[in-house]
Amino acid sequence: MVFQRKYSVEETINPQPSGSGQVNIGSTERMISAFSGALLTFYAIRRPVKHWALLSAGGYMLYRGLSGYCPINQAVGRNTADKEIEPLQISRTITVNRPRSEVYAFWRQLDNLPRFMQHLASVIPIDAKRSHWVAAVPKGLGTIEWDAEILEEVENERLLWRSVAEATVDNAGEVYFKDAPGGRGTEIHAIIRYQAPAGYAGQALASLFNPAFGQMVKEDLRRFKNLLETGELPVSEAQYSGQRVSESTEPSKKQEIYESPVL
Template sequence: MSEAEHHNAHRWAGVLGWVSAGLGVLQVAAPDTVVRVIGAGDRPWARRVVRLIGLRELFHAAVLLGSRRPAPLVWTRVAGDAMDLALLGRLMAEREDGGRRRLAASTAAVTGITFADIVTAVRGGHEPGLPPHRLTNLRAAITVNRPRREVYRFWRDIENLPRFMIHLESVEPIAGGYSHWRAKGPAHKSVEWDAEIIEDQTEQLIAWRSVEGATVRNRGSVRFTDAPGGRGTEVRVDIDYDPPAGKVGLAFARLLGEHPQQQVCDDLRRFKQVMETGEVARSEGSPEGTRARRQLFQRPAQPVR
């Protein structure tokens, strides 16, 4: 499944969250109207049940709209859909008047929603290649004062990446959309892996993932959109990766001031400099950027000799 499909699944999960919110408000505020519309008749318990279902829908809305990756959480809605279908089946068995038509229509509607819930949950939950419980997610964005076509083309030429990603030593294109990456690893050792481009929408999106068995397992995407007011291009990066040293290595990186999140933000700032000025501006006292251990050797600026 492509990265774009995963993004679509999470987007649809957000839509379903708003659907739950709307249904929940209606069922809690106007249960009599809901009972009449679905054809439940004048059963005294129907009004109370509808209100309880409304509270459940509000819970679903809070869960889905409050999550950054809501698609797998849609399974909570699927469980609720099963309860609703069972309740509608019981009402259908009890009614013999004209209300059966409205119950049948309600059952068909809930069945369609259930299908949408299941598809969204499956697509959002099946993300092969990386164990979800070990993933570290990085997100960053920046506005570059250059046209979107130019920004996209520069990034799409992956050999340009080491120019602003200082942890990369090289990126070599391979036939078929694959590439070989070499990066600076712990203890001054290099780390290498292969990756593939899995989605390439001209001037809009580039998505990639590491191949099976890679030393550094990762996937991600970079999106390009026009900035408001003709101010250039908004670049948004979203990366999931499995830290080679796990949580211990991540904690140690924080102590050194080299947390991956900070690295990504710094990379984007350097990317902006390269696109707008043609080079990365670095001070003489800290030529390798903002790494914490380099700050120990900083000194006041001096005239160039």
């Protein structure tokens, strides 16, 4: 299915701001909130008998100051933020020696994505445009989930998507497909943009890990290339993701993977 074109190729598709990444409080107000929250929390803890109302108020003010997000401001349409936080971006390109129609069709079937994206546990299509994503948090710290929608689709050329409101991590992405020079298959250009929770504090922390995230995307694309060109993945990666591999007397070589359907 091809959706009507809404965005130019040059236009940036940013994550949709929601409660997880939106900042709607200015810097001065944030400092006052954080300072007030710290005082209230300290006072509530030091009392002989815990004052839970003060503790709750202090915690809320701390959250308000550190995250830069106020649900009350959101509800009444008030925004005193100094400026919008620019999302972090990862951009990677790879060439896959397969026809463009085949490469696009495999990617477009969204439940294929966890087969080569190791951080994804599942992607379940909801309808023609929307899907539900589940990703594993590193170090076995659980999972995060969000819904995404396709903003634009041009068969064999591009896919643009964005998480819907209230995602755990606001994100957006674009994937472009074009014939590689010299008949070498298909060139894929992937762009991922995301905004971490907790406003400037979360974004500053995420920026420290952005190179690692970029390397993860690079490795995912490499697995995608290997899977489409050979139908195989390295044994260690298949075992890491819980997929079955055939037995072999030469463990150093790549071995065929028998994929199980996504549940």
